[in-house]
Amino acid sequence: MRDDRIEIDDDRRMTAGDKTASRAISVWDVPTRVFHWLLVCCVAIGWLTGGSGSRWHETIGFMVAGLVLFRLIWGIVGTRHALFSSFIFSPSATYRYLNDLIGHRARRYIGHNPAGALMVFALLGVLASLCATGMMMQSDAFFGVSWVERTHKAASTILICLIPLHVVGVFISSALHRENLLFAMLSGQKPIATRTDRETSVRSLRLRDQVHGTHGFIILLVGVAIGGVYGWNSTSGRQTIVEDQPPAETLPSNQERQLAQDIRETAPIGERQDYVSGGPAVASRTWMISSGGRLYDNWFRSLGKPPPTGRHPSWPHELTRTSDADTWRCKSCHGWDYLGRDGQSGIGEQPSVAPGIRRMRGRAPSEIISILGDKTHGFSDEFLPPHAKLRTAMFVAYGQHTISRYISHEGNVLGDAEKGRPLFQTICAACHGFDGKTRKLGLSANRHYKGAPLFVGTKANGNPVEVLHKIRNGHPGAIMVSMRGFPMIYSTRLLAYVQTLPKE
Ligand code: HEC
Ligand code: HEC
CATH class of the missing domain: 1.10.760 (Cytochrome Bc1 Complex; Chain D, domain 2)
Structure with a gap:
């Protein structure tokens, strides 16, 4: 690999004969170039959509993760100049290069020069940590954990600083060697300046590499597509929740407003104005979510009803220590921490027996309402009337901390x-x-x-x-x-x- 690091050395200046042959050398294979420009687009969109935890931002994050993963693989199995081994330089070589750069006598490298290589690794490292912390912020274990959020923010700040440095580096390098690196990243070609360049060019992107490049291109697209589809699905129908703050007092979607309207017409919760099991004539969203939290805790007590008889059909029979009535409470199956059997209440005296409900945060209440009526739950309107289902669903969607x-x-x-x-x-x-x-x-x-x-x-x-x-x-x-x-x-x-x- 060492012979890639070409030095323009007077002995090796090309002869006229050499020059009539090919003038350009293929350096950047298709996957590497597509990777580069897709990354530019994704980072730009990610930056524009950042800060709000929007669905677009998260989807883009997963796509960047796919891109970074691709680049890590391509750095090991890719074509000549894409290989990490072709641009790992010792600190002293890097220092020498930077020193030469200041003295306007830096050598030309066909692949990445030591400064460029450093930038590639820095960018990949920062992007990887951005993706990792971004994904952690979506997970239950790390959602809202401050060091994760701080790391994400810091990584994005570092990225914003690295990008202009990278661009400046490209322009300096282009000017110094009178070549257009920007164009090289588009066409994949660099001009041949020395005989060594030519020799490299012969070996550089051979046919095998070209075929190889097609494979890489496919891996790249698959990686990005998986990232995009996964990201889009994992955020589907979600709304941003700021859990530290009281809920916004306006109903967020037309659908939710319509639901509340329908329910008010069929079973007006405003009929009973007592605090414990009635409801106000004009319900605020905050009240709906908090009374949904009480329904989650114990819906029959909240509604002032006797508990259903027998055990809930989905309650596992081997767990007998819970009273029959308690098997009907959401909290018995899904836990006080909403993490179900994966959470802290999974090990208490009354283990949670179902999966968590965290995934449903920000989902449309109608989706949650239909889950409550499904085969697993079987909460018919007789048990849990529509207005109670809506409030429980609103708690699940917007009330979990x-x-x-x-x-x-x-x-x-x-x-x-x-x-x-x-x-x-x-x-x-x-x-x-x-x-x-x-x-x-x-x-x-x-x-x-x-x-x-x-x-x-x-x-x-x-x-x-x-x-x-x-x-x-x-x-x-x-x-x-x-x-x-x-x-x-x-x-x-x-x-x-x-x-x-x-x-x-
Ligand atoms: C208006 C009266 C009232 C106020 C104000 C009040 N509580 Fe209560 N609290 C109750 C009643 C009634 C119960 C139910 C007691 C029972 O189980 O018989 C209760 C129960 C509780 C329980 C236990 C629930 C359980 O698992 O048995 C806790 C914890 C609690 N309150 C904490 C608080 C805290 C903290 C505050 C202040 C924010 C507060 N309460 C304010 C009346 C009140
Ligand atoms: C007897 C146990 C039990 C009770 C009680 C129960 N659930 Fe469930 N719940 C489950 C099980 C089991 C699943 C998983 C079903 C599946 O995977 O199809 C589930 C799934 C869910 C889901 C979907 C979670 C997801 O990520 O897909 C939500 C939301 C939910 N329950 C809410 C509630 C609410 C609200 C209540 C109270 C009104 C409740 N559940 C009461 C057992 C229970």
Whole structure:
């Protein structure tokens, strides 16, 4: 590979005879060029659509991931000048090149020069970390985790700085060697300047390489297509949710507005204006989502109905410790962390037995409503009337928060307890007392404290994930406030403070 690094050396200046032969040498194969320009387009679109977590941005991200993956493979099995081994230079060689560049005496390289090579690796590295963190931001485990978001932001800033540097480098290099590198990346050809160039050219892109190039082109297109289709599907029908903020007070889609309208006509939730199991005449979106959270918790208690008899048909028979009524609650199957059996409540006394519902965040409520009526769930309108289905669906779509963002695996709440104190004293103490012991919340089922009374302090330490859900949405069938209308930070501060209250 070393012979690629051509030096324009006087002994090897070409003779007139040489010059009459071919004047150009094929350097960049088709896949490499298509890769380059597709990447330029994708990065431009990605940059324009960034910041909002839009569907386009995420799809483009998956396409870039496909492109980067292709380039990594092509760097190992590709044609001559695309191979990483042809442009890995030692630090000293790179330093020498940069030094020569300043002194206007840098050698010409047919493939990547050491500075260009450095740029290629830097760009690929930054793009790979952008794609990786971008995908992590979509996953349940890392959604909203701040170091991931910060890394994504930092990588995008670095990329924005590298791009102009890359362009400037190309122009400097082109001027220095009187060649048009931009054109070379379009046509794949570079002019032949020395005899060594010619020798290289003979070996450079042989027929085998051309065939090889077709394969590469196919791999490239397949990679980008898979990335694009996967990205588009994984974000299909999703809306952006800013979970730290109270929900926007306008109904987001015509479809949702129509649904609410239909429901109001058939079963007006405004008929009963009592707080516990009725509904307001004109429902705000915030109320709909928070009452949906209570339905998710315990829909029959929320609706003031007796629990269905027997077990839910989809409840696995081997799990007998859960009471019959509890097998009908969404939270029993999908968990307080909405992660189902993959989450934290999968290991508690009442294991979650179904997959998580995180994937449904931002989906159209109508899609979720039809899931609730499917064979697995079997929630007929008799069990869960349409207005309750809509609110539950709105909770699933817009009300889920990301537990890992607020509560660590050890149960530590990422909130300032001292800032929660004034909130508790002015809001919660009205019913729970300043020490949280005014209201007994049932008796402990834990085998160590069996029969001991439970208070908010006990609950917040025993199952902070559950309590966060209650603080956000209220307690089903009880006159208990919901903090849904305030940014998340107030809820986590409250939870952190409640953890400091007496447990017994
Ligand atoms: C007895 C257990 C059980 C109960 C109770 C239950 N589900 Fe499910 N749910 C499941 C199972 C199992 C699946 C997976 C079905 C499948 O893969 O086809 C599921 C799937 C879902 C999905 C689709 C998830 C996805 O990513 O495709 C949503 C949304 C959902 N449930 C919401 C709810 C809501 C809301 C409630 C309460 C009203 C509820 N479920 C009650 C067992 C349950
Ligand atoms: C208007 C009265 C009222 C206010 C205000 C109130 N709660 Fe409650 N809370 C209740 C009632 C009633 C219950 C149900 C008690 C029961 O199970 O009998 C309850 C239950 C709870 C539960 C336990 C639910 C369970 O799993 O048993 C927690 C935790 C809780 N409240 C926390 C809070 C916090 C934190 C605040 C302040 C944001 C608060 N509450 C404000 C009335 C209130």
